Structure formats: C-alpha cells, structure tokens
Amino acid sequence: MDLYLKMFKNTVLLFVFAFISCGNSPKQHNLESASKKGTLEKTLEDTTRQNAPVVGANKTHVYMPLLKDKTIGIVANQTSVIFNENGHTHIVDSLYNSNVKIKAVFAPEHGFRGKADAGELVKDGTDIKTGLPIVSLYGSNKKPTPEQLQGIDLILFDIQDVGARFYTYISTLHYVMQASAENNIPVFVLDRPNPNGHYIDGPILEPEHQSFVGMHPIPVVHGMTIGEYAQMINGEGWLGQGKRCDLTVVKMDYYTHNTPYSLPIKPSPNLPTDQAINLYPSLCFFEGTNVNAGRGTDKQFQVFGSPFLKASVYAYQYTPTPNEGAKHPKHKGVLCYGNDLSQARKLNQLDLSHLINAYKNTADKAAFFNSFFTKLAGTKTLQQQIENNRSASEIRETWASGLEAYNNMRQKYLLYR
Known part of the structure; x- marks a missing residue:
C-alpha cells in the first residue's frame, strides 16, 4: 500500500x-x-x-x-x-x-x-x-x-x-x-x-x-x-x-x-440551483399539464405559468424562449401568467397547492391534463382527486398507508441514518 x-x-x-x-x-x-x-x-x-x-x-x-x-x-x-x-x-x-x-x-x-x-x-x-x-x-x-x-x-x-x-x-x-x-x-x-x-x-x-x-x-x-x-x-x-x-x-x-x-x-440542464432541485418533485407534475414549469427561462423549476391561467389571479409574467436544455419550451414565445417560487421556503414534503390552484384557475380545464400526467403520478387517482376538488390534505391522507408500508421496506436498505 x-x-x-x-x-x-x-x-x-x-x-x-x-x-x-x-x-x-x-x-x-x-x-x-x-x-x-x-x-x-x-x-x-x-x-x-x-x-x-x-x-x-x-x-x-x-x-x-x-x-x-x-x-x-x-x-x-x-x-x-x-x-x-x-x-x-x-x-x-x-x-x-x-x-x-x-x-x-x-x-x-x-x-x-x-x-x-x-x-x-x-x-x-x-x-x-x-x-x-x-x-x-x-x-x-x-x-x-x-x-x-x-x-x-x-x-x-x-x-x-x-x-x-x-x-x-x-x-x-x-x-x-x-x-x-x-x-x-x-x-x-x-x-x-x-x-x-x-x-x-x-x-x-x-x-x-x-x-x-x-x-x-x-x-x-x-x-x-x-x-x-x-x-x-x-x-x-x-x-x-x-x-x-x-x-x-x-x-x-x-x-x-x-x-x-x-x-x-447541476445534475441536468433544467435543475440549475438548489432551489430548483428542492421544488422539482412538486413542480414536475406540471410537465403533464398545459402549464410551463420554467423551461425556457433562467428559473427552471422555480417558476410556473401558462397563457391559460388567469391574469387576475397570477401577477407574475414571463415568456419562455429557447435555451440550453429547452430548445422547444412549452408555450415558446407566448406570455405566461403564474408564480415565481425562487425565494420560497425549503420543502420537506410535496407541495400540491400550486397544481391544485392552477387547475382551479385555468381557462380550459378540459385541456389542463395530458396523458403524461398519469405516468408522472404513477396513478390515475391523483388527477381524479384534483378534478373532484379534493384538498391537498385530503389527497395526502390517501397516501398514508402506502408511504408507511414503503418506509418499512426502505429501512432494510438504508446505509445512512
């Protein structure tokens, strides 16, 4: 040696x-x-x-x-x-x-x-x-x-x-x-x-x-x-x-x-900051909707917006343009209304509030979800819950038993505590 x-x-x-x-x-x-x-x-x-x-x-x-x-x-x-x-x-x-x-x-x-x-x-x-x-x-x-x-x-x-x-x-x-x-x-x-x-x-x-x-x-x-x-x-x-x-x-x-x-x-082109990485699990659900999740901006997965969201509710505005990692961003060249979360507090759980509120305030509910949403969610239930006006806390309650069983399984494989 x-x-x-x-x-x-x-x-x-x-x-x-x-x-x-x-x-x-x-x-x-x-x-x-x-x-x-x-x-x-x-x-x-x-x-x-x-x-x-x-x-x-x-x-x-x-x-x-x-x-x-x-x-x-x-x-x-x-x-x-x-x-x-x-x-x-x-x-x-x-x-x-x-x-x-x-x-x-x-x-x-x-x-x-x-x-x-x-x-x-x-x-x-x-x-x-x-x-x-x-x-x-x-x-x-x-x-x-x-x-x-x-x-x-x-x-x-x-x-x-x-x-x-x-x-x-x-x-x-x-x-x-x-x-x-x-x-x-x-x-x-x-x-x-x-x-x-x-x-x-x-x-x-x-x-x-x-x-x-x-x-x-x-x-x-x-x-x-x-x-x-x-x-x-x-x-x-x-x-x-x-x-x-x-x-x-x-x-x-x-x-x-x-x-x-x-x-x-950065682990991929559209996760440029710690804030984006922390928000990513929550905001990635927008990839299965008609809402842009910041691709085509310099605040990827820190902002979201859509031309279909109500300007009276969403004051933040931006226009997606092609950039590294987003040659063809959703709503390219179109003014989007949404939220800027780049200064939001660190999350210790998924935040469904933005997804739920966007659905409530879209001008075209029929076109809000696309088929990719179910792949991201891993279940059809989440889309159905949002369409049925279930609250975030009510949705979270339906995850509890699955998360408990998963965590018990997970313990066998942890190398760090």
Whole structure:
C-alpha cells in the first residue's frame, strides 16, 4: 500500500474500507496495491469542508485496487467527478490518466456532458478529450445490449441523483443492473448524497403505470441515495425472473439523510440551483399539464405559468424562449401568467397547492391534463382527486398507508441514518 500511503499523506483522514454488497451482508474483497502503470491524481478529503459528505468517487483507495487488470465500463455524466484541491476532475479523465482500461462510457438521459434536452435522444459518439467510445442509454436502447457489454469485466456507476421517482437516472440504474445480472458482470455504485433524501412523499406507483419515468412501486420522493436504491432494486427482486446483480456500493463518509448538500454541478440542464432541485418533485407534475414549469427561462423549476391561467389571479409574467436544455419550451414565445417560487421556503414534503390552484384557475380545464400526467403520478387517482376538488390534505391522507408500508421496506436498505 506504499503508493496509496504516499498519495494520501497530505490528506486529513485515510478512510477504512467499507463495502456493502447486494442483500444485507457485507462482501469482503482483497485490497491489492493499485497498479503502478499510472498515478491517480491526489484526492482531497477536505479539512475546509468540516465533515461534509465524502462521495464514493473520492474513495479511490477503496475501489482503485479492485480495478487492477480489469476492463471496465462506466456509467457517467457531467456530475461524475472526484473532488480535489483544484476543484474537481471528471472520474473518466482520472481513470483514463491512471491507465485503467475503459472499454466504453455509457451515457444516460441528457448525455455524457449533460447538454441534451429532457426527452431528447442521445446519440452514440466519441469523447473528444479521451477518445473513448460513448454508448447512449437514451437512444436506440435504454438497456445495455450483450454486444455493448462484451469484453467488460466490471461496471462502475457514478451519477448524481435528486431523489424523485420520475428522474430517469434510477431507471438507467435498473437497466444497467439487469443487463449486468444477465451477463454476469459485477456493478460498483459509487454513492452520492440525495439532496431530497430528508423525506419520502407522494403516491405509490401502480404496476399498470410503469414507464421509464417510473419503474418501481415507490413514492414520488423515495428518500434514498442511489446506492441504497440499487440495493432495494436487488433485494426486492425488481430485476425480474429471480435475477440478482453482483452489486457493491462504495459508501460515503460523513453523510446522513438530514445532511444538507448543495450540488456543485447541476445534475441536468433544467435543475440549475438548489432551489430548483428542492421544488422539482412538486413542480414536475406540471410537465403533464398545459402549464410551463420554467423551461425556457433562467428559473427552471422555480417558476410556473401558462397563457391559460388567469391574469387576475397570477401577477407574475414571463415568456419562455429557447435555451440550453429547452430548445422547444412549452408555450415558446407566448406570455405566461403564474408564480415565481425562487425565494420560497425549503420543502420537506410535496407541495400540491400550486397544481391544485392552477387547475382551479385555468381557462380550459378540459385541456389542463395530458396523458403524461398519469405516468408522472404513477396513478390515475391523483388527477381524479384534483378534478373532484379534493384538498391537498385530503389527497395526502390517501397516501398514508402506502408511504408507511414503503418506509418499512426502505429501512432494510438504508446505509445512512
């Protein structure tokens, strides 16, 4: 371990190896010395951050020895970084410069560099910086094919999630785990904080409404890190046909579900701020209506509006225009009336009030909801409740038993308290 002792001699702490495998019991690994073919840049477990979360990607002393003599695939995007004294370095660049053999980078929705619109197909390509092939998991296929996995010994999964069921990175996680189980390839998830991990809320998805924006019977806000969620996918048998993925989670240090965490890199083009990320689970329901949720502005998921909302009720006005992540925003070039929530208090539960009030004050109730709303909600019931003038508190009462059962299940997979 001389190489790694030298690498970390200027850091404050050298952390003890901690792996959690699929199921509930730990899987032990032999920690060999890392390959001396190249040197991974020194990571910073930072004194200035005073016990701020140390993400799984930063625990290079844990996973680097296990990559020796392996050909790997890595599922990554712009958030897949190692933090260091210079800010951060992309994990793909770090591994490549350390002579780790990477066969392919697998890219989720929004692409490897996070520039594509929501729902926009992502094409295969080549990374300009490293020359590595990029395989899209949001194009012709969302699940890696046996041909795409051929020759890969291990898959690293390192993507920042935001804790909402309809945020598609956990759907990509499902398909990567399923393909890996079918092809006997281990998966290492490098864990990261969930900025909405301090609560669970919303209706439980019903099986008949399963889609890529909701694959599992969980609430809208699931309250798990992506590593914990991977364990739940495995443990609950959601891969199907009795399949289990050979899963290892590289845990974080200094994290609990109540640890505040400000994302240093926006996880997708339309979640630019902590406020947007906090409001996203509540305002994303507007994506299934004729209301714009801030796409085409610089306050995505912090404002909402529609030309069909009553100007007498909604004083805030804006006009959506194309921008990064929203080439064709809803109501492009049309004046919208709505609310600005960019200074609203932090939410600890879903806020249905804006959705309910918008429906009450739209000029065209028949056109308010579209078919996507049921996919986002995971049930037809929520639309029916709003159309029947049920209050937010009455709607929330109907979620209680489902949330209690889910939380009991969730406890089995928590790595952090």
